[in-house]
Amino acid sequence: MADNSVDYSALMRQALEGDAQAYATLLNETSRMLRPYLVNRLFSGNEVDDVLQEILISIHKARHTYDGTRPYKPWAYAIAKFRLQDHLRSHYANNLQDAEDIDEFENILSDNVTESEFSYEAISGAVDKLPEKQATILRMMHQEGYTAKEVAEKIGMNESAVKVAAHRAYKVLREKLER
Amino acid sequence: MGNIEQLVATLSKDAAPVKPAPHPYILSVKWLAIASSYLIVSFAISGFRPDLANALQNPWFVAELVLLFVLFITAAIAAAVLSFPDMHQKRHMAYGPLWVGGVFVLMILFAWRADSPSTPLPMHSLACTLSIALFSLPPFVATFYALRKLASTHLRLTSSIAVLFAFSTGAIWERLHEQNDSIIHVIEWHYLPIMVLAMLALWLGKKLLKW
Numbered sequence: 033m034a035d036n037s038v039d040y041s042a043l044m045r046q047a048l049e050g051d052a053q054a055y056a057t058l059l060n061e062t063s064r065m066l067r068p069y070l071v072n073r074l075f076s077g078n079e080v081d082d083v084l085q086e087i088l089i090s091i092h093k094a095r096h097t098y099d100g101t102r103p104y105k106p107w108a109y110a111i112a113k114f115r116l117q118d119h120l121r122s123h124y125a126n127n128l129q130d131a132e133d134i135d136e137f138e139n140i141l142s143d144n145v146t147e148s149e150f151s152y153e154a155i156s157g158a159v160d161k162l163p164e165k166q167a168t169i170l171r172m173m174h175q176e177g178y179t180a181k182e183v184a185e186k187i188g189m190n191e192s193a194v195k196v197a198a199h200r201a202y203k204v205l206r207e208k209l210e211r
Numbered sequence: 212m213g214n215i216e217q218l219v220a221t222l223s224k225d226a227a228p229v230k231p232a233p234h235p236y237i238l239s240v241k242w243l244a245i246a247s248s249y250l251i252v253s254f255a256i257s258g259f260r261p262d263l264a265n266a267l268q269n270p271w272f273v274a275e276l277v278l279l280f281v282l283f284i285t286a287a288i289a290a291a292v293l294s295f296p297d298m299h300q301k302r303h304m305a306y307g308p309l310w311v312g313g314v315f316v317l318m319i320l321f322a323w324r325a326d327s328p329s330t331p332l333p334m335h336s337l338a339c340t341l342s343i344a345l346f347s348l349p350p351f352v353a354t355f356y357a358l359r360k361l362a363s364t365h366l367r368l369t370s371s372i373a374v375l376f377a378f379s380t381g382a383i384w385e386r387l388h389e390q391n392d393s394i395i396h397v398i399e400w401h402y403l404p405i406m407v408l409a410m411l412a413l414w415l416g417k418k419l420l421k422w
């Protein structure tokens with residue numbers, strides 16, 4: 033959680049004067065302040081880190097637009113919101129390209145995705161060729177024995193998203209194995 | 212987390228003293244002063260319309276000029292405010308030109324209604340649009356150059372308002388230079404093209420002001 037006693041404006045004023053220590057403290061405190069905001073809006077821990085990095089770089093690039101006389105938080109949140117929207121826009125644009133009908137997923141969300149009709153050992157080579165996220169999910173479910181809920185907790189996704197990713201992975205594997 | 216710490220270390224190493232950008236009001240006054248000087252020099256070279264004294268007897272022409280100047284000023288302030296990520300915490304100033312634009316459109320519609328019988332159309336048409344565009348080009352380039360040095364988080368709106376500012380300079384010049392009282396011509400060849408360009412800027416804003 034962000035520390036309410038931190039005087040962000042004062043730190044930024046010092047940073048603008050060239051104080052590297054104050055600047056490092058400010059950036060660390062800012063990332064602490066923004067992390068919960070991003071965690072509530074993004075799907076995985078990796079994504080949170082990626083967007084947080086983009087935000088910190090943007091804060092660095094735009095620091096001359098802050099003069100230290102007005103509150104710091106609205107300024108930092110405006111940049112955070114801007115970069116988050118950018119990220120979500122490109123995320124959804126990419127997802128839209130390989131979008132599938134939602135009806136298809138309504139049927140699978142209640143399925144037990146840890147049980148499939150093929151053994152993991154027989155297809156582990158094909159699993160390695162899947163996109164990294166799908167391969168990780170299948171490995172955790174079939175090699176390490178986690179449930180979808182446990183995988184979701186471990187990799188910072190929600191359970192439905194894990195099930196959908198697993199379902200997609202099965203579909204790709206089935207197509208490959210039937211060829 | 213490790214990546215964040217590494218990034219913070221890298222960025223803080225680059226913590227050289229930075230001069231904060233001027234206050235948006237100072238910035239807009241600077242832009243307005245430059246644009247006004249440009250207008251004054253242009254009028255000194257090209258001259259005002261010969262019937263200006265007569266035209267100023269027409270209340271609709273005076274209202275149009277006043278609103279055009281108000282749009283010119285509010286657009287400069289709004290563009291400057293919008294060029295800060297948090298709008299310099301003056302959100303209300305950012306939307307000023309939209310209100311002025313609305314009043315301007317209403318005023319033009321009333322002026323059109325009052326233009327009865329219609330004033331004859333001038334012989335030229337596209338020439339006006341081209342001369343407004345050419346006249347507005349230097350303020351357009353200068354404004355976008357200045358905006359790209361700042362950090363807007365409302366790229367589309369900022370770009371559109373900046374176009375309104377640059378092209379209102381051209382519209383003022385054209386209105387005070389061209390001897391023409393046909394409101395239909397003014398709507399069709401002066402203001403509609405500016406509105407189209409402002410729309411185009413909404414669309415292109417993300418590319419033009421990306422940072």
